[in-house]
Amino acid sequence: MSTRPTDEGLALSVEVVVFGVDDSDLKLLARRREGEPFAGRWALPGGLVGGDEALEGAARRVLAEAGGVSPAYLEQLYTFGAIDRDPRRRTVSVAYYGLVRLADPRAPASAPEGGAAWFVASAAPRLALDHDEIAATARRRLQAKVRYEPIGFELLPRKFTLSQLQALYEVILERALDKRNFRKKILAMDLLADSGKVEADVARRPARLYRFDERRYRRLCKQGFNFEV
């Protein structure tokens, strides 16, 4: 059936789509390619998988190399294996997507090193190879998953306001949400713990800061609770 066996010239790599939210924009991380083909073009962080390296480990490694990024959430996305997706050599790529907190205590990683940069997701440059397709797949997945798993919190600071949370969902889902209904729904889930604190340094009434209570979430899940926004 197959003429070439697996090993002859087949390479296995990982590519990672990292998202961050910058209060009003969904951003993604890209870096300039060093090697051929397409050296100098923007592409997703990625690289070959070591023979004794776990897949997710490889994903974390390439992120550490690309801008010192350490995602709060990381999940396997899809495996891209079209025969001619890399012109040089048959390459199968296991893609991951990850979420990072961009806005934490006034942005330490907002200027990543190593030739990497954040782009507004809807205005990013064209990426090399099939990386635009990978990024689009990741975006669809994020959009779907954020609605039924509480992963959105991984994009916010540990303490956040309900308005930040709403803005996050609006950015990801690409539609406006009703403020009262949103707050009612989120608070009714009983997943947020009031931190007792409020925003500082704002020229208006400061908002309450909440934390996502993961223990409570897990407990509710065991009782059949389903997150949904």
Add this chain to the structure above:
Amino acid sequence: MSTRPTDEGLALSVEVVVFGVDDSDLKLLARRREGEPFAGRWALPGGLVGGDEALEGAARRVLAEAGGVSPAYLEQLYTFGAIDRDPRRRTVSVAYYGLVRLADPRAPASAPEGGAAWFVASAAPRLALDHDEIAATARRRLQAKVRYEPIGFELLPRKFTLSQLQALYEVILERALDKRNFRKKILAMDLLADSGKVEADVARRPARLYRFDERRYRRLCKQGFNFEV
């Protein structure tokens, strides 16, 4: 970072979980392993990916080899790459899952050739390597996906009764559904075309036979319709 490069000893394979529904049971296809390790043990159909072979193509090929199965639906599931999942050699497996129509015109493929056999999913033998984990992942995916995509129809004959459809969902979702509510909901979606025919050779009132109208489904999708059961 990684010590061994990709090629040294890293193998890429596909494994396929094939489901069928036999009126009252969810079944899955397994075959006896020929090669070491675990020769003779039950395992999922699978095999190495050829250097010039598409991933999905490889999945279809191994199914053709394992019992001449040709799935009506086939989708990539997940990529399993734990370092020691195969004791002989580092192997990364791209898993697919597929759906076949078992009950078509009195079962042509119900006795698959090539050392393969159908097992009731909940009573299957232990599978070699991490194939039980792969099968469980596929089952969860099927259970989730069948609720928001009309893929269940790929498990039924082209023409089917509403009772067959309901039994299908009951088997996959592992819970009973209310007959009137089920029929109301399905028919309200306006996705089924009445074939004008009825069951034959049944010792009771024969039921209407419906077809899934895929054209109509696609049209509705463009208008924002979301399938859901």
Add this chain to the structure above:
DNA sequence: CCAAAAGTGTTCACGGTACACCCATGC
């Protein structure tokens, strides 16, 4: 006429949605 499954409506509870104003704060 009996067995077996097909087919059919109504009621109720709940959750989603639409919608507008006062409040607290910093400047």
Add this chain to the structure above:
DNA sequence: GCATGGGTGTACCGTGAACACTTTTGG
């Protein structure tokens, strides 16, 4: 005192869930 977003409640509607009997057919 003004600008800015924070914070709050109610009414309506549509969908999901519960629930039982008559009809049609073959044997």
